[in-house]
Amino acid sequence: MTQTNNNMTVNPDLAMERAKCNFNVLEVTHIFDGGERNTLQRKKIEDVALNSGASKDALGEEHMSPKEKYENAVRKSCIYATMMKNELAELSGLESFGVSSPVIRRTADAFFKEVSPFLLHLGMFVPTIMGQCTPEQQSYWLPRALDMQIIGTYAQTELGHGTFIRGLETTATYDPETEEFVLHSPTLSSYKWWAGGLGKTVNYCIVVAQLYTKGECHGTHPFIVQIRDEDTHVPLPGIKVGEIGPKMGFNTADNGFLGFDHYRIPREHMLMKNAQVLKDGTYVKVARHGKLTYGTMVFVRVVLVNEVAFNLAKASTIAVRYSAIRRQSKPKPDEVEPQILDYVTQQHKLFIAIATAHALQLCSTWLWESFSAVLAQMKGGNTDTLPEFHALSSCLKAISTSDSAHLIEQCRHACGGHGYMISSGIPNLYNFVSATRTYEGDYTVLLLQTARFLVKAYEQAEAKKPLTPTVSYLAHAFSGSRATWDNSPDGIIRSFQALAAGKTAVCVTNMRKRMRAGLSQVDAWEMSTIQLVAAAEAHCRAVIADTYRKEIVRLTANSSPNVKVVMDQLTTLYLYYWALERTGDLLMFTSVSQKDLVDLQIAYEELLLKIRPNAVGLVDAFDLRDELLHSTLGSYDGRVYERLMEEALKSPMNKEPVSDAYSKYLRPMMKGKL
Numbered sequence: 001m002t003q004t005n006n007n008m009t010v011n012p013d014l015a016m017e018r019a020k021c022n023f024n025v026l027e028v029t030h031i032f033d034g035g036e037r038n039t040l041q042r043k044k045i046e047d048v049a050l051n052s053g054a055s056k057d058a059l060g061e062e063h064m065s066p067k068e069k070y071e072n073a074v075r076k077s078c079i080y081a082t083m084m085k086n087e088l089a090e091l092s093g094l095e096s097f098g099v100s101s102p103v104i105r106r107t108a109d110a111f112f113k114e115v116s117p118f119l120l121h122l123g124m125f126v127p128t129i130m131g132q133c134t135p136e137q138q139s140y141w142l143p144r145a146l147d148m149q150i151i152g153t154y155a156q157t158e159l160g161h162g163t164f165i166r167g168l169e170t171t172a173t174y175d176p177e178t179e180e181f182v183l184h185s186p187t188l189s190s191y192k193w194w195a196g197g198l199g200k201t202v203n204y205c206i207v208v209a210q211l212y213t214k215g216e217c218h219g220t221h222p223f224i225v226q227i228r229d230e231d232t233h234v235p236l237p238g239i240k241v242g243e244i245g246p247k248m249g250f251n252t253a254d255n256g257f258l259g260f261d262h263y264r265i266p267r268e269h270m271l272m273k274n275a276q277v278l279k280d281g282t283y284v285k286v287a288r289h290g291k292l293t294y295g296t297m298v299f300v301r302v303v304l305v306n307e308v309a310f311n312l313a314k315a316s317t318i319a320v321r322y323s324a325i326r327r328q329s330k331p332k333p334d335e336v337e338p339q340i341l342d343y344v345t346q347q348h349k350l351f352i353a354i355a356t357a358h359a360l361q362l363c364s365t366w367l368w369e370s371f372s373a374v375l376a377q378m379k380g381g382n383t384d385t386l387p388e389f390h391a392l393s394s395c396l397k398a399i400s401t402s403d404s405a406h407l408i409e410q411c412r413h414a415c416g417g418h419g420y421m422i423s424s425g426i427p428n429l430y431n432f433v434s435a436t437r438t439y440e441g442d443y444t445v446l447l448l449q450t451a452r453f454l455v456k457a458y459e460q461a462e463a464k465k466p467l468t469p470t471v472s473y474l475a476h477a478f479s480g481s482r483a484t485w486d487n488s489p490d491g492i493i494r495s496f497q498a499l500a501a502g503k504t505a506v507c508v509t510n511m512r513k514r515m516r517a518g519l520s521q522v523d524a525w526e527m528s529t530i531q532l533v534a535a536a537e538a539h540c541r542a543v544i545a546d547t548y549r550k551e552i553v554r555l556t557a558n559s560s561p562n563v564k565v566v567m568d569q570l571t572t573l574y575l576y577y578w579a580l581e582r583t584g585d586l587l588m589f590t591s592v593s594q595k596d597l598v599d600l601q602i603a604y605e606e607l608l609l610k611i612r613p614n615a616v617g618l619v620d621a622f623d624l625r626d627e628l629l630h631s632t633l634g635s636y637d638g639r640v641y642e643r644l645m646e647e648a649l650k651s652p653m654n655k656e657p658v659s660d661a662y663s664k665y666l667r668p669m670m671k672g673k674l
């Protein structure tokens with residue numbers, strides 16, 4: 001039986017869940033939007049972008065051929081880009097349509113079940129122009145790029161190397177005679193590979209290449225390179241470009257390959273903010289920090305924390321709403337089948353997903369603010385805070401993407417068989433988010449970057465030198481006793497810090513032992529990398545837990561009592577969950593006892609039951625319109641079975657009563673005539 005709510009027919013179980021929610025949903029929406037004004041502005045943008053129906057497809061994307069899918073994605077990208085230049089730019093407060101507005105990014109998702117072929121233009125091409133060009137270069141390139149007169153991408157990775165940037169093989173050799181750089185791909189492994197939009201969409205790209213001048217190599221530098229004719233779009237002579245083929249996801253992103261055959265570009269096309277080549281070929285280093293050319297990657301790592309939080313919010317909305325309407329099994333023979341959301345194991349799968357979406361959303365805002373502060377300092381020539389920020393953004397990118405991918409998959413498990421349907425929305429979310437764990441720096445590689453910083457900080461703490469804020473807890477690592485366990489939120493956060501400090505100490509001790517036994521520093525480091533990754537992970541979990549807790553306390557200071565309670569319950573759940581996931585480590589590095597852990601498990605289970613009545617309210621508070629969810633299982637009205645059937649009937653396989661395959665293959669085989 002269904003019920004009508006605001007002119008919408010709503011599944012009665014969902015209606016019942018909404019009726020029993022005991023906190024003000026809108027208040028929580030405001031917290032995560034950063035205030036009521038932002039919520040109103042976001043809704044206005046969503047109304048303008050989505051109410052016209054321009055985001056909808058006549059035929060589901062999943063039924064299109066790869067070529068049709070791509071063309072459809074370009075069509076919608078052009079509609080959305082035009083909206084961004086016109087209606088949305090003004091509404092979102094952007095002078096011209098920009099790259100960092102999470103609302104614009106969020107709204108764009110209604111247009112694409114996978115991704116836009118323009119993602120790299122806005123996500124990396126434009127940010128690189130902003131971050132790596134001189135003011136003169138910027139004034140030439142930026143207006144053209146923002147106005148979409150040119151479309152670009154970021155081509156750094158090659159067939160042979162993605163992680164090890166210093167190992168890239170593409171060369172850019174300066175020729176002072178003509179004042180040009182000659183770009184060349186000397187080997188097959190030097191071909192650029194992966195750049196989004198490169199296959200068919202873009203006409204320009206940022207190319208990262210080894211710079212040679214006066215016979216000397218100066219390492220990798222970025223160049224802006226035209227690859228297709230601005231009018232005909234035909235690849236220019238000396239350019240070999242194409243699409244790399246089907247992938248697990250990102251199938252509307254036309255990721256491409258690119259090779260150069262002694263291809264010439266003007267000297268001014270080297271992006272010269274951090275280093276320059278003068279007309280006579282003299283190389284001049286401008287930047288005070290050697291890694292500033294990696295700036296766009298740092299920017300994207302920061303953005304990705306927000307990106308995956310948003311996608312996890314979508315998956316948890318789908319899985320929680322579905323779990324409220326789905327009834328299964330009969331544990332009590334005299335009662336009706338329970339909603340699967342009533343099973344404690346289901347709550348265990350799902351509530352951590354909601355809490356993690358909150359934790360990552362708040363960490364992403366905090367990280368963005370820290371990034372802005374680092375950029376402001378660097379503008380004044382001070383790069384002192386960059387190493388700490390690189391360590392922080394590396395581990396947050398690694399853990400947020402990995403946790404989100406894992407929890408999105410857990411949301412799929414929570415939806416049983418129907419979660420495996422493309423129309424549930426979850427497979428596309430998983431395919432997108434699992435890629436974020438690899439691109440922009442692989443998980444392990446980035447955690448090892450953080451570990452380098454942790455080891456150095458540990459040595460500073462050992463020498464009683466001052467520590468930077470995110471690692472200040474290492475100062476307590478030398479007390480000689482195990483950290484005292486206490487199950488209050490602050491106590492658990494202190495224990496997480498003790499784990500990170502303890503694991504770092506073990507790594508340092510083992511490396512020193514190995515070096516005393518004759519191993520080189522490089523080999524001793526290599527042998528310790530499993531533990532170094534674990535230390536960096538523990539550090540990151542301590543940072544996330546601490547930030548989440550502090551931010552929720554701050555943001556709910558003036559909230560209504562029930563909002564305070566439910567937000568407190570979720571942060572506590574997050575802390576209990578991770579403490580229980582790490583019991584072995586806690587036993588090693590804190591005074592926790594077996595009894596403490598048994599008690600903590602019981603407290604965790606009781607917390608799940610307290611959160612249960614508010615579960616649907618909590619996902620409603622993400623305020624994700626149906627157009628953004630693309631889900632038969634997660635729509636606001638809960639008409640799950642109706643939508644599943646409607647989608648099934650759209651399948652082209654159902655257009656004819658008997659498939660051609662019957663007369664071609666089945667019949668001859670069954671009649672013994674094959």
Ligand SMILES: CCCCCCCCCCCCCCC/C=C/C(=O)SCCNC(=O)CCNC(=O)[C@H](O)C(C)(C)COP(=O)(O)OP(=O)(O)OC[C@H]1O[C@@H](n2cnc3c(N)ncnc32)[C@H](O)[C@@H]1OP(=O)(O)O
Pocket residue numbers: 080099100104105108116118119120122123124154156157162163164165166196291292294295297298300303307386387390439440441442445449452453
């Ligand atoms: C319509 C749609 C709207 C859209 C709107 C916008 C949406 C935005 C969404 C964005 C999505 C974008 C999609 C992106 C798709 C994917 C793109 C890509 O993947 S691009 C390619 C990315 N590639 C990588 O990330 C490569 C990873 N590798 C590295 O970063 C580095 O090679 C390395 C860090 C692993 C090692 O570098 P190396 O030079 O070899 O350094 P060392 O290990 O020797 O370290 C030396 C020293 O430098 C420090 N270091 C390293 N990196 C940095 C840095 N970035 N900043 C500061 N310092 C750095 C390192 O810690 C060492 O320090 P030390 O003091 O010596 O310990």
Ligand SMILES: Cc1cc2nc3c(=O)[nH]c(=O)nc-3n(C[C@H](O)[C@H](O)[C@H](O)COP(=O)(O)OP(=O)(O)OC[C@H]3O[C@@H](n4cnc5c(N)ncnc54)[C@H](O)[C@@H]3O)c2cc1C
Pocket residue numbers: 120153154155156157160161162163164193194195196250255435438439440441442443444445448
């Ligand atoms: C969907 C998608 C989109 C992309 N878009 C772009 C783009 O637009 N532009 C672009 O330039 N690139 C892009 N990339 C490429 C991406 O940045 C790289 O794939 C990524 O940085 C990982 O590098 P790799 O592929 O060389 O992996 P590898 O480095 O070969 O990693 C393979 C394995 O080796 C391990 N490993 C590597 N080095 C070490 C080490 N030092 N210590 C321990 N373990 C190590 C890794 O942990 C991993 O398990 C994209 C990739 C994907 C999947």
